[in-house]
Amino acid sequence: MNNKKRPRKNYASYRKSKEDRMQNGEKMKEAVLAVINNNITIREAARQFEVTKSALQRYVAKYRNTGEDHKVSFSFERHHGFTQVFTDDEEQLLREYLINASNMCYGLSAKECRLFAYRFAVSNQKPVPESWSDKKCAGEEWMKLFRARHKLSLRTPEATSLSRATSFNKHNVSIFFTILRNVIEKHGFTANQIYNCDETAVTTVHKPPKIMACCGQKQVGKITSGERGVLGTMCASICANGTYVPSFFVFPRKNFKAHMLHGAPPGSKGAAHTTRDARDSMLWLIATNFSSLLQYLIHLTDSLHCSNDNKILLILDNHESHTDLKVLQYCKQNGIVLVTLPPHCSHKLQPLDVTCFGPFKSCYNRAMDEWMINHPGVPTTLYKIVEIVGKSFGIALTPSNVIKGFQITGICPLNSEIFQESDYMSSFVTDRDQSLIEDLNESIETIVPENSGPSCSGINLEKTTIPEHLTLTKNTVTPESIRPHVKAPPRKLT
Numbered sequence: 001m002n003n004k005k006r007p008r009k010n011y012a013s014y015r016k017s018k019e020d021r022m023q024n025g026e027k028m029k030e031a032v033l034a035v036i037n038n039n040i041t042i043r044e045a046a047r048q049f050e051v052t053k054s055a056l057q058r059y060v061a062k063y064r065n066t067g068e069d070h071k072v073s074f075s076f077e078r079h080h081g082f083t084q085v086f087t088d089d090e091e092q093l094l095r096e097y098l099i100n101a102s103n104m105c106y107g108l109s110a111k112e113c114r115l116f117a118y119r120f121a122v123s124n125q126k127p128v129p130e131s132w133s134d135k136k137c138a139g140e141e142w143m144k145l146f147r148a149r150h151k152l153s154l155r156t157p158e159a160t161s162l163s164r165a166t167s168f169n170k171h172n173v174s175i176f177f178t179i180l181r182n183v184i185e186k187h188g189f190t191a192n193q194i195y196n197c198d199e200t201a202v203t204t205v206h207k208p209p210k211i212m213a214c215c216g217q218k219q220v221g222k223i224t225s226g227e228r229g230v231l232g233t234m235c236a237s238i239c240a241n242g243t244y245v246p247s248f249f250v251f252p253r254k255n256f257k258a259h260m261l262h263g264a265p266p267g268s269k270g271a272a273h274t275t276r277d278a279r280d281s282m283l284w285l286i287a288t289n290f291s292s293l294l295q296y297l298i299h300l301t302d303s304l305h306c307s308n309d310n311k312i313l314l315i316l317d318n319h320e321s322h323t324d325l326k327v328l329q330y331c332k333q334n335g336i337v338l339v340t341l342p343p344h345c346s347h348k349l350q351p352l353d354v355t356c357f358g359p360f361k362s363c364y365n366r367a368m369d370e371w372m373i374n375h376p377g378v379p380t381t382l383y384k385i386v387e388i389v390g391k392s393f394g395i396a397l398t399p400s401n402v403i404k405g406f407q408i409t410g411i412c413p414l415n416s417e418i419f420q421e422s423d424y425m426s427s428f429v430t431d432r433d434q435s436l437i438e439d440l441n442e443s444i445e446t447i448v449p450e451n452s453g454p455s456c457s458g459i460n461l462e463k464t465t466i467p468e469h470l471t472l473t474k475n476t477v478t479p480e481s482i483r484p485h486v487k488a489p490p491r492k493l494t
Contacts, residue, residue, distance in 0.1 A: 027051055029076040032059050072473055085126055085142065089470040094120060095150045097479035103425040105160050106486050114138040116483060117146075123477040160347075160426070167344035169427035176342050176349065177416035180315075183339055184414060189313045191240040194412050196405070197300070197316045198236065198352040200360070202389055204380040205229030206368035207361075223372055225380035232385050235296050237314075238352060240412035242399030245303050248296045249386060263387025265394065267303065270386075271295045293321055294330060301334050311335040315411065317346045348423070351405030360396035367391045430488045 031049040034040055035056070042060065046053040059076060066074055075087070086094065094117065101107050108116060117138035121128050131139055147153065183189070208222035231252065237245040246267030251260055256272035264270075273292050306312045314331075316322055318340040331338055341349050348354070367388045371380065380388075410418030 024051070025076045028056070028059055031056050032063050032076065035060050036063065085121055085128055085132075085138075087472075089472050090120075090124070090126075090476070091146065091150065092470060093472070093476075094146075094479055095152065098152065099422075100425065101485065103422045104428060104485060105157075105165050105426045106429070107157065110143060110154055111137075114140070114143050116479070117142070119482055120477075120479055123482050161344070163344040164347055165426040166430045167342060167427075168348050168424065169431065170424055172342040172345060173349070173419065173424075174416065176345070177410065177414070180339055180411065181414060181416070183313060183337060187311055187313070187337060189311075189337075191406075191412050192243075193311070194240040194313045194406070195237050195245070195300075195304075195315065196351045196411075197296075197314055198346070198350055198357070199233050200236070200352075200357050202232050202234050202364065202385050203229035204382060204385060206365045206372075208369060209365065222369075225372065229380075230382045232382060234389060236352060236356070236393075236397070237300060238356060238397065238402045238405065240403070240406040242403045244397050244402060245300060247389065247393060248299050249389075250292050251382065260383055261386055262383065263390045265390050268386075268390075269295075269299045293324075293327060297327065297330055297334075297336065301336070306335045308333075308335045311337055313337050313339060315339050315341065315350075317341050317350065318343045348419070349409050349411075351402070351409050351411065354408050355401045355405035356397050359401060360392060363392035363396045364388060429486055432490070 027049045028051055031045045031051050034049070035042055035045045040048075042057050043053055045051075046056045063071070063074060084091075098108060098113065114137045118128065118132055118136055121132070121138075129139065184194075204225045205228065206224060208224060211220060211222055213220045233250040235248040235250070239245070246269070247265050249261065249264065249268065249270040251270060251272050252274070253260075253272040254274050256270055261268055261270050271292050300306075300314075304312055312335065314336050316338065321327070322338065322340060328338070330336075346353050368380065371384070371388060406412040408418070410416060
């Protein structure tokens with residue numbers, strides 16, 4: 001005789017539909033309030049509102065033991081699985097804080113987020129697991145589920161300089177778009193007359209892609225041409241209609257030879273520039289040499305056939321070489337109208353940086369990696385760089401990438417409202433309220449704290465109150481009250 005027990009799922013007593021298992025939250029709420037406020041029995045309320053007596057008895061006991069401040073957010077719905085430490089609105093409050101901190105370029109790491117979640121729970125007197133109390137930190141499993149519930153991911157941040165974070169603000173951007181609008185309206189520029197110019201470094205040492213290796217092996221190698229490469233400079237220009245101008249190369253040599261452009265994109269030209277150290281990867285050749293920039297402008301004029309009767313608008317970054325007298329005179333004589341970007345804002349306002357140079361560097365690294373595989377034991381020379389650029393340039397600077405770059409930056413079509421509030425949040429750390437600046441001379445004591453050292457304050461005082469779209473109690477402690485967003489102290493006046 002087979003004494004093996006049948007699975008419980010085969011018993012008829014456990015064959016309950018999903019509707020039978022799910023308790024109606026509204027009915028349970030009405031039943032609980034009827035028992036407490038109307039003093040009817042639990043049995044009668046269960047029969048009247050069609051809920052189970054045992055569940056109703058449990059909810060009545062929980063509701064009575066809940067403080068008055070938390071009864072507003074008390075949940076009457078039946079939850080399956082683990083009990084959440086925070087309510088949905090509290091987690092939404094925490095999520096908004098983390099996203100704001102990330103947009104300000106002062107985001108929290110996974111460990112910091114877990115520590116902060118524990119402080120948030122303790123400050124709001126939430127019952128936490130014993131493991132949280134022992135480690136003074138939220139658990140890894142909670143962090144994993146929290147990220148899944150709110151579509152948060154752990155990303156490797158891009159290093160952002162303080163200059164870029166503070167310079168990209170509403171004031172600088174609005175001035176740029178005002179100047180750009182006036183220039184476009186004055187000359188009547190269309191999409192096929194608006195260009196963006198910028199330079200980028202190309203080197204003999206590329207960044208290898210990820211490779212397959214044994215699991216657990218931490219140190220994996222991939223061949224490159226050398227420890228430190230030789231740097232060349234490629235200058236590119238793109239048009240708002242989706243086309244691009246043939247590239248221009250500057251080599252760290254005393255004299256330029258025609259063979260240096262072997263394999264370059266069709267129509268490319270080059271120049272030589274003597275440097276102190278040809279391997280110095282921090283020396284931007286065009287940006288520090290006026291003659292090279294003039295040669296590039298001549299190349300641009302020859303390619304576009306621009307003149308005072310056929311003017312073009314050239315947008316480029318705000319480097320000192322672009323305001324040289326010889327450069328300005330040449331542009332004025334040949335119909336090139338220059339508009340420079342605000343300082344340290346090219347990462348947001350320059351189309352080449354936004355949508356073109358990223359794909360180009362990826363294509364360049366792949367092409368360089370393929371060259372190293374096809375030529376084992378042979379180092380890459382400076383003259384092979386141009387050939388590899390020729391294979392990558394057209395693949396990366398597609399019409400869709402070029403047009404998208406001008407659209408995202410709001411240059412063409414002109415859109416001065418292209419950036420949202422979250423895009424400017426990195427500048428909130430050093431921004432000052434205009435009313436405080438106006439009253440600075442009158443009441444300086446109320447602005448400058450006695451302690452002149454670094455301090456932290458919220459980016460917005462309203463953030464210390466409960467947002468209207470969330471249902472929370474008045475006594476709920478907000479994340480900004482526990483850990484205010486960073487704020488730079490006022491500048492010293494003396």
